[in-house]
Amino acid sequence: MMTQAVPPASGMLRMCRILEVVAHSPVLKSFLVPRLFDALPGQFVNLWLPGIDEKPFSISGIRETCMELSVKAVGPFTRRLIECAEGEWVGIRGPFGNGFPLEPGALLVGGGIGMAPIRFLAQMMAERGLPCTLVCGARTRADLIFEPELLRWGCHMSTDDGSCGTCGQVTDLLDGLMAEHPASAVCAAGPEPMLLRIMEFADRWSLPYHISFERYMKCGIGICGQCCVDGSGIRLCIEGPVLNRDQTRLVTEFGLPHRDASGLRPGTPASPLGKR
């Protein structure tokens, strides 16, 4: 079942103040901003800190009057962003991308901060009374986001160090869950190695899948070409970030380092190999 598509994004900037900050841990926070538009789980926005930088973030939830963005401090921008307080101005452009379909009976799998769009998806499916099985993985308990909420939803958890849920990788749980209670599809977001394992899992069980991928992005409006994936050349900011099996099959760059701001893939040898 596909949710109704939102109208095409204009990509224009809108300014708003941060309404509330929820700290999950010193490096994980959620920011509530006004609900500037409707969006689907899996869609993202570009968030601008005036005078600093602009980066894409998945929407982690939408309520009546507000929209939630969840951030992990991993680089200079996100470290600055998680210091932001209630009342500060931010710029928002979006919503960008296609979003997840709502598949009753799906396995929803989030890894690390990849839980952000999966949590929004779970929230929307719960609101519509659609059954799903929620699975979440993280390195340690400290890297988990939305833990109380996830426990309430009966989420299956795994951590690399066993500090919460099963010890191991989130993909280790999937075969067991599938044997116990066959799913209709898989929706996933998280680190790419995990996503590739989920694709293998889904292929093994002949399950349809919808997986959210990340790449360096600039414009969000489908013109700069920075997020085009090798193989099909489709734009992750428009036709993605959520790709299905037919779409991922045409991608040839999974598992490789991502192209940087220049468009160069790190590790590419200096001299051209292309010639004949």
Next chain:
Amino acid sequence: MNPIQTTLPGLTLASPLVLASGILGLTASSLARVASLGAGAVTTKSFGVEPRAGHKAPSILPYEHGILNCVGLSNPGVDQMIREIWAYRARSVVPIIASVFGKTVEEFGVVTARALEAEPDMIEANVSCPNVAAEFGVPFGADFGSCAQVTGIVKKNAGRIPVAVKLTVNCPAIGRMAGVCEEHGADVITAINTIGPGMLIATDVRRPVLSNLTGGVSGPAVFPVALRAVWEVRKHTTLPIIGVGGVTTVDHAVQMLMAGATAVGIGSAVHYGGVDVFQTINEGLREFARANGLASLGAVIGTAHSEPPPRGSGA
């Protein structure tokens, strides 16, 4: 006979629509996709001798009437672009134009010589980026002498490959600039690049939004300016023109042809019409040709300069 076929030096294009430089032109896969969707030719993102990250975000910003950008010539460098062009050529027979830039006249020469390794169908010298003035100084396209020098060295180093020079309206007289390019060996004029530059301020925080404060303006807002520039270039040279700037509709494309363009660049229209915009405008151009009894769209090129109004038009 394909009524919308057009020609540029050494090339036959199945459609006059050319993917403009800077749009979806970074990788072989992206360029090949655009080619498969109906572009008559594709242009790479402008590249130089070394990789460049360009300006920080926000570097691309749509507003009510167009798009501002201060991307700042980000590109993976000539080594990588040679690979991309080769990979593209393995996948598509649609002509590919290699857009090059240099920080100096000499660099234009070097990057052109290197770009030949990829055997592109045309070299386009981008002398008109408005976003690197702080680093590069006044664009070469704003000065008759510099523009002549760049054209000369690119032409010399391009050998048998045709050379287009991409001009800016930010110059004393674009028509005369095109004439200078023609004198120094250009085979094609591409007009225009983004205009301005412009600025947008986020009033809530009293601060310009673009990281580089200003950015070139593209999209529907610039179409009349681009059209006038193509008209002027046509007045001053006999060279074929790729008319670029804010073309988003079939009517815009026809206007460009009538002003004197042989081919029509498509850039920001990808935002307004999606990647299907090539197909949409191609179909509209075929319909225009059919409705006007034209065996070839070529029959309207430059007609706004000379032709009396068609009979019965009421004019």
